[in-house]
Amino acid sequence: MRLSETLPLLRVARPPAPGGAGRLARCRSIEDVARVARRRLPIGARNYLDGGGEGEYTLRRNRAAFDELELLPEMPREAQDVDTSTTVLGRRVPLPFALAPVGAPRMFHHDGELAVARAARRAGIPYGISTLATTSVEDVAAETNSPLWFQLYVWGDRAEAKEAVLRAKQAGFDALLFSVDTSLRSKREREQRAGLDLPQAHLSVRTFLDGALHPEWAWHFLNSETISFPNIGPPDHRSREKLDHMFDGTVSLEDLEWIRELWEGPLLLKGVIRPEEALRAADAGLDGVIVSNHGGRQLDHVPATIDMLAQIVDAAGDRLEVMVDSGFRRGSDIAVALALGAKAVLLGRAHLYGLAAAGEAGVRYCIELLAEELRMTMGLCGARNVSELSPELIRRREPASAPDPDVVHPGRG
Numbered sequence: 001m002r003l004s005e006t007l008p009l010l011r012v013a014r015p016p017a018p019g020g021a022g023r024l025a026r027c028r029s030i031e032d033v034a035r036v037a038r039r040r041l042p043i044g045a046r047n048y049l050d051g052g053g054e055g056e057y058t059l060r061r062n063r064a065a066f067d068e069l070e071l072l073p074e075m076p077r078e079a080q081d082v083d084t085s086t087t088v089l090g091r092r093v094p095l096p097f098a099l100a101p102v103g104a105p106r107m108f109h110h111d112g113e114l115a116v117a118r119a120a121r122r123a124g125i126p127y128g129i130s131t132l133a134t135t136s137v138e139d140v141a142a143e144t145n146s147p148l149w150f151q152l153y154v155w156g157d158r159a160e161a162k163e164a165v166l167r168a169k170q171a172g173f174d175a176l177l178f179s180v181d182t183s184l185r186s187k188r189e190r191e192q193r194a195g196l197d198l199p200q201a202h203l204s205v206r207t208f209l210d211g212a213l214h215p216e217w218a219w220h221f222l223n224s225e226t227i228s229f230p231n232i233g234p235p236d237h238r239s240r241e242k243l244d245h246m247f248d249g250t251v252s253l254e255d256l257e258w259i260r261e262l263w264e265g266p267l268l269l270k271g272v273i274r275p276e277e278a279l280r281a282a283d284a285g286l287d288g289v290i291v292s293n294h295g296g297r298q299l300d301h302v303p304a305t306i307d308m309l310a311q312i313v314d315a316a317g318d319r320l321e322v323m324v325d326s327g328f329r330r331g332s333d334i335a336v337a338l339a340l341g342a343k344a345v346l347l348g349r350a351h352l353y354g355l356a357a358a359g360e361a362g363v364r365y366c367i368e369l370l371a372e373e374l375r376m377t378m379g380l381c382g383a384r385n386v387s388e389l390s391p392e393l394i395r396r397r398e399p400a401s402a403p404d405p406d407v408v409h410p411g412r413g
């Protein structure tokens with residue numbers, strides 16, 4: 001072939017555009033975005049984002065469990081116009097996933113929740129705001145018309161927790177998620193090693209140097225409003241004290257009763273890991289559960305959520321909507337959960353990596369990436385819509401059988 005014939009076949013890649021779009025241009029997966037995010041964050045924020053509880057067994061298990069599950073599509077497998085829309089808590093949404101509530105997102109990008117809310121609005125997907133959000137529920141609500149969920153931590157002072165719920169209600173939030181896996185702070189060794197004790201970072205020569213090595217993050221951190229937690233009262237001297245007593249071990253399922261009285265809208269239990277808990281939630285008049293181990297950040301050694309999902313879906317029957325999170329990084333992971341009966345998947349780190357990498361553009365990039373992967377997986381499975389993803393599609397990988405000693409393999413003497 002002559003050079004003149006080859007040239008038209010070559011496409012010269014354009015240099016990446018400056019700013020967020022350029023940083024993301026070469027990212028083909030959430031893990032690629034995570035790499036960009038990690039480069040941009042100082043060690044405290046990075047460890048807060050990536051770390052897990054204690055020995056991080058559950059953190060690793062959340063990903064490893066997907067390795068054990070296989071998709072077994074039937075012929076014919078043609079699905080040209082895949083419809084990923086579904087109904088979550090009574091609202092039609094274009095994608096079967098939501099952005100999970102996280103504390104202190106402004107640690108990852110100065111626009112924090114506002115950037116995430118704008119990305120959620122563009123995609124039309126639900127967004128959960130943490131009790132420990134760094135933006136007020138009123139400001140977030142002003143930014144989006146997508147479904148908004150308020151995640152509640154009940155701390156020692158029930159009157160203040162009640163006020164937080166009423167503010168979310170007043171701001172027009174659609175659903176309340178009551179977290180039950182955080183009655184105590186877990187031991188997050190990566191955070192401890194980095195000298196992070198939210199909302200404070202201990203300033204040392206090391207953190208100072210680290211800030212200097214991440215000048216863009218440090219510049220925004222120093223020039224933006226100080227990080228505070230406006231949904232647990234005014235940022236006064238008591239905020240720190242409140243945070244110290246936030247997780248006081250007194251949360252119980254009895255709290256459900258007064259929460260149910262406070263909130264008439266959809267109410268879900270977040271952090272369910274056992275089928276009996278789903279039954280208790282249904283008996284208490286709740287609308288759904290989120291099967292979650294907090295992304296492997298709380299109690300270590302609990303199972304991967306994808307391994308508990310089918311049993312919990314079974315127990316819930318048609319009394320509850322079951323959602324799931326923890327470890328989801330691929331559209332195919334989402335497809336597996338839907339096939340096992342989840343109504344939707346919540347994404348924690350998978351959207352935070354985008355936030356840290358490029359603010360709103362980064363979150364949008366991650367949503368689109370996962371939507372594309374999900375559409376492709378559904379198409380290849382022959383599922384035209386989410387209800388065509390069924391448990392028969394999923395098989396647990398069989399353990400590799402031990403080699404038969406009588407079989408002589410060629411080339412092995």
Ligand SMILES: Cc1cc2nc3c(=O)[nH]c(=O)nc-3n(C[C@H](O)[C@H](O)[C@H](O)COP(=O)(O)O)c2cc1C
Nearest residue numbers: 100101102103130179294295325326327347348349
């Ligand atoms: C940095 C970070 C902070 C979090 N903060 C909260 C929180 O304030 N409230 C809550 O209910 N869950 C919180 N979570 C847990 C998420 O809501 C979600 O359950 C978890 O991230 C799912 O796992 P994944 O990160 O592997 O997707 C947090 C998760 C992360 C990564």
